[in-house]
Amino acid sequence: MEDLLKVGVITTTHGVRGEVKVFPTTDNAERFLDLDYVLLDTGKELRRLDIRNVRFFKNLAILKFKGIDNINDIEMYKGRDLWIPREEGQELGENEYYIADLLDMEVVLEDGSKFGILKDVMETGANDVYVVETTDGREVLLPAISECIRDVNPEENKMTVHLMKGLL
Numbered sequence: 020m021e022d023l024l025k026v027g028v029i030t031t032t033h034g035v036r037g038e039v040k041v042f043p044t045t046d047n048a049e050r051f052l053d054l055d056y057v058l059l060d061t062g063k064e065l066r067r068l069d070i071r072n073v074r075f076f077k078n079l080a081i082l083k084f085k086g087i088d089n090i091n092d093i094e095m096y097k098g099r100d101l102w103i104p105r106e107e108g109q110e111l112g113e114n115e116y117y118i119a120d121l122l123d124m125e126v127v128l129e130d131g132s133k134f135g136i137l138k139d140v141m142e143t144g145a146n147d148v149y150v151v152e153t154t155d156g157r158e159v160l161l162p163a164i165s166e167c168i169r170d171v172n173p174e175e176n177k178m179t180v181h182l183m184k185g186l187l
Contacts, residue, residue, distance in 0.1 A: 023065075023102040024117055026050065026057060027080065032094050037087040038072075041080045041101060050109065051080045057101040065102065120173045126151050126161075127179055129169060135159070137178060149178075159186065 027041040043051070051073045058065040072083040087093050108117065124137045126149075139150035140163075147163040161167050161180060170179040 022105055023058065024105055024108045024119060025100050026054070026103050027101040029059075029093075029096050029099050029101065030079065031097055032090050033081050035090045036083075037089050037093050038081055038083045039093055039096075040076070041082055042078070043080055045109075047109075048075060048078070048080050051082065054103060054107065057082075057103060059096060060100045060102060061096065062099070068101075114171070116171060116173065121149070121171070121178070123176075124171075124173075125177045127177060129179060129181055134180065134182075151180075161186065 025044050027043045027045070030040045030042050032038065033040050041051070051070070054070055056067050056069045059068050068087070069085040070082055071085045074081040084093070111117070118140045121137055121140060126134045126137055128134050133154055135151040135153040137149050138152045138158075141148040141150060141160075149161045149163055149168070151159045151161055153159055167181055167183050167186070168178065169181050170177075172178070
């Protein structure tokens, strides 16, 4: 399990006073209102940035950090990820998982036979879609619905699936 959870990506600067537009990688963009700080992946290290102000514009969060008051102080971090420690993450409900905990999970069929490895999660409007690389190297898309995903066990790093008609 990852010690850090990705909460967003800096897309661009906003104005000249050091604000940034952030694309949230969390289900709820308003999550930023509850955060005191984020960890910026500078490419060399993780830098703590204390959040001074949060606003929202369309699907983006606009963040202002303490001590960053000029566009030149933040512009170099466009495209960089923002993280939080796992203990700062939101509590999950039943059958909810952090994407980081699902990646590289072994996927097996109901009879226990190996099917593949979960490589990505696509977030769509209706439900997530799991991208599985099968044991023979193909890519299969599985809808994250109870009819298809029978069991998820992060402790064993295993997911059991039912292949519905038409998925292969």
